Amino acid sequence: MPDPRASAEASGTRRATPDGGPASGGRVAWVGLAAGAPAADRVIDVDGRAVVPSFVDSHTHLAFAGDRASEFTARMAGAPYDGGGIASTVAATRGSSAEALRARLAAFVAEARAQGTGTIEIKSGYGLTVVDEVRLLQLAREVTSETTFLGAHVVPTEYAGRADDYVDLVTGSMLAECAPHARWIDVFCEPGSPHAFDGDQARAVLVAGRRAGLGLRVHAGQLGPGPGVRLGVELGAAAVDHCTHLTDADLDALAGSDTVATLLPGVEFSTRSPYPDARALLDAGVRVALATDCNPGTSFTSSMPLCIALAVREMHMTPAEALWAATAGGALALRRDDVGHLGVGAHADLTVLEAPSHEHLAYRPGVPLARTMALVT
Ligand SMILES: N=CN[C@@H](CCC(=O)O)C(=O)O
């Protein structure tokens, strides 16, 4: 991990963009102690503040309409989460105009950037018809290159009792229309949910997605143990996400793989669920990422600093491990080597903390310390 206290000089003139792509080619040219810095056109004195790589939020669902605050309130009073509320977001999203969806999406991206996020992945999954899924992916593509086709989010109500027919649609014409707008395919593999997909259905979705040229990601082990983690590892998924419920076999599979385990502590916070065993993953040598899972049902936060604080307080990660997971870990989960670190050649996506060290991200929870930095000469 780069030393978060090291100073960094960026070459060129740039304004950071949400997907980590530079507007004018700015890359890190040199990293080291200020005393040894080469001459530069412009010097920015951050006055002892820590500079860290901008966060890489590798799991969000930002393209949606509607609100489920009442579902959250009911959960806080003891109601369980099983994915059923997704249908109400699907209905609201289908009924929303592209302009309204675009404006809301832009507001969420701005909100994330204001909290230090530089690279963001965005899933579809609240359309669930060919036309609606394409529309969400096109909107997401306007703000990030990291777009994920999640037609297999849940079985939509019009396919109730016909999940296999819906999987045929997802792996057929929906995939064909959506693949050009996506880099990834994802599936909610949760045999314990009446709304999500079992192991065989998830395999069909992932195999079809791979055949269409998409990289693989899986929602797995959110509500209970299941086949999703091992399926993701077997098929070479870049990441398996949630991992709230893991078996020893899941841990062994992840430990011997290139698949990243993405932990989403905003979900456990907002569903009042037990947190994943991050220490078991880290101690087994699994590469761990942290992401917000920002969505209206289980984790309506765009705050990577909140996720870092929860990872440290609730999942026993050290502040350095949590920062790594929120930056380099997220980049690995997206198979990117140009973001999430400040090594020479990386995109100069800098986040300046209103604090002397990265430890303050967890030490001062809820305080807006992180700001992405636009370098403009
Ligand atoms: N688990 C599936 N999808 C989301 C929740 C979506 C929702 O409830 O609207 C998640 O990652 O937690």
Ligand SMILES: [Zn+2]
């Ligand atoms: Zn999710």
